[in-house]
Amino acid sequence: DAGVTQSPTHLIKTRGQQVTLRCSPKSGHDTVSWYQQALGQGPQFIFQYYEEEERQRGNFPDRFSGHQFPNYSSELNVNALLLGDSALYLCASSLALAAGRYGYTFGSGTRLTVV
Amino acid sequence: AQKITQTQPGMFVQEKEAVTLDCTYDTSDQSYGLFWYKQPSSGEMIFLIYQGSYDEQNATEGRYSLNFQKARKSANLVISASQLGDSAMYFCAMRENYGGSQGNLIFGKGTKLSVKP
Numbered sequence: 001d002a003g004v005t006q007s008p009t010h011l012i013k014t015r016g017q018q019v020t021l022r023c024s025p026k027s028g029h030d031t032v033s034w035y036q037q038a039l040g041q042g043p044q045f046i047f048q049y050y051e052e053e054e055r056q057r058g059n060f061p062d063r064f065s066g067h068q069f070p071n072y073s074s075e076l077n078v079n080a081l082l083l084g085d086s087a088l089y090l091c092a093s094s095l096a097l098a099a100g101r102y103g104y105t106f107g108s109g110t111r112l113t114v115v
Numbered sequence: 116a117q118k119i120t121q122t123q124p125g126m127f128v129q130e131k132e133a134v135t136l137d138c139t140y141d142t143s144d145q146s147y148g149l150f151w152y153k154q155p156s157s158g159e160m161i162f163l164i165y166q167g168s169y170d171e172q173n174a175t176e177g178r179y180s181l182n183f184q185k186a187r188k189s190a191n192l193v194i195s196a197s198q199l200g201d202s203a204m205y206f207c208a209m210r211e212n213y214g215g216s217q218g219n220l221i222f223g224k225g226t227k228l229s230v231k232p
Contacts, residue, residue: 033219042119042206042222043160056219088158092220104220106152106160 004107006091012113013081019112021076025093026105031055032074034066035090037109043090049074050096078112086114117142119207121223128197129231135182136192136226138207144168148210149190150220151181155203163205166190194228202230 005024013019025032031050035043045058049068068074072093078085088109118141128134140149151163166174166181174181182191194201204225211218 035220040224042208042224043220045219045221048219058219090158090160092160104150104160104162109158111158 004091004093004105006089006107006110008110009108010111010113012115015081015083015114017081018077018079019081021078021089021091021110021112023074023076023091023093023107025072025074025091029093029095029105030072031094031096032068032072033092033094033104034074034076035092036060037088037090039087046076081114083114086112088112117144117147117209117211117221119209119221119223121207121226123226124224125227125229127229127231128194130199131196133193133195134197134228136194136205136207136228138190138192138223140188140190140207140209142188142209144212146212149181149183150208150210151179151190151192152206152208153201153203154206154225160206164192197230199230199232202228204228 003026007022033048034046037043046060047054048056052068063079065077088111090109091107092104094104120139147168149166152160154160164174164176164179164181166183173183178195180193204227206225207223208220
């Protein structure tokens with residue numbers, strides 16, 4: 001049973017460019033959340049998608065957008081990249097109505113470097 | 116606002132000894148969940164243990180136990196019989212509620228644990 005799959009694993013982009021990160025959730029999960037983890041920090045919530053709609057959003061600018069497809073996979077798009085966007089981007093999948101500990105399965109992340 | 120505080124940036128422990136990683140939290144919700152995750156250098160967040168705010172017993176999962184003191188708003192992780200493979204970053208996190216279903220996680224800054232042979 002595959003866990004959460006993220007691609008690519010590493011990415012180098014130039015300031016001002018746009019980037020798309022991809023996430024395939026764990027089998028049976030219907031909700032995808034994205035987190036940004038800067039070096040030496042804990043992950044910060046970006047947004048969550050459920051039923052192909054953004055359901056919750058953290059304190060991130062509109063340059064960060066996303067999409068969820070009918071098969072529950074998701075993309076994170078970042079426009080007009082800044083040096084400060086360099087981070088590990090983690091995808092977590094879950095089942096919307098699940099309670100307790102069986103909530104979140106994380107992928108290994110995409111490490112984005114903006115130069 | 117909800118917040119997680121981990122005051123130990125780094126900890127050292129001798130192999131086979133026990134270690135406690137501290138976590139305090141702040142929330143006005145009555146219903147919440149507390150998690151501990153391990154993050155090795157590969158980057159993946161590995162679930163270790165969960166404590167619900169209404170759980171009367173402290174959670175245990177193998178060598179991991181959670182010392183939950185609700186009045187003090189603390190949720191410390193205890194790792195017994197440390198192993199070299201336990202060396203990693205450890206994050207405490209709290210789940211916000213969102214209409215009864217899964218809310219997002221709020222993480223602390225983490226503690227880097229190093230196990231010495």
